[in-house]
Amino acid sequence: MINLLPEKNKKRVRNEILRRLLVVLGFGVSIILIVQIVFFLVVYFLLDSYLGDYAEQIAASEDSAREENLHDMESEITRLNEMVLSFKDNQDIVRPFSVYLSALFESVGEGIAVDGLIFETTQFGQDRGRLKLFLSGHAGTRGKLISFVEQLESNEEFVSVDLPVSNLLAEKDINFSLTVNIRNN
Incomplete structure (x- = not known):
């Protein structure tokens, strides 16, 4: 363009x-x-x-x-x-266990040897909460074992002592086991 x-x-x-x-x-x-x-x-x-x-x-x-x-x-x-x-x-x-142990060892006389002990609390039944002490040991004679059981029964810390009859069969060198029911305060 x-x-x-x-x-x-x-x-x-x-x-x-x-x-x-x-x-x-x-x-x-x-x-x-x-x-x-x-x-x-x-x-x-x-x-x-x-x-x-x-x-x-x-x-x-x-x-x-x-x-x-x-x-x-x-x-x-x-x-x-x-x-x-x-x-x-x-x-x-519950009282201290030392109270029960001292009461137990005050009752142990000459000719008695405690080999084992177990504390137990009952968990069931009407005795629930009851303290028990299981003892095993050796006694020189039947008389010393019976004397030991009587001293435990007379102690105010314990309610009763269960001693099986089989422990009393031997005259000397007795291996025993017993149950001590402890008083609950």
Whole structure:
């Protein structure tokens, strides 16, 4: 196409086209920047909202965990207190074993040797909680064994002494076993 415009007008048209192109590009870039700013603001407020929700959830879960931990600790303390009270009640009821041992060894005379002893608490039946002492040993003669049993029966710490008849069959060198029922105070 032949351009019949004078050179001066051609420059003016070229400058006008360039100016219009720059204005359109400027408006385009401005619109893109404005749209991006709007999107960034939306994302910012959305993230800020999520951050607030997450902070509330974290605080609630920490409070819940603390509360659950406190509840567990409280139940454990209650259980331990009950156990301590139970031990205290048992301690108030039961006398020290040293009292029974000293009473037993005061009764042991010459010619009696105690080889073994076992303390036991009856767990069942109407004698529940009754303390028993099982003794085994060696007696030189039947008379010394009978004297030992009589001394145990006369001691105020013991309720009764169970001596099987089979222990009295031999005259000398008697291996015996007997049960002593202990008085509960």
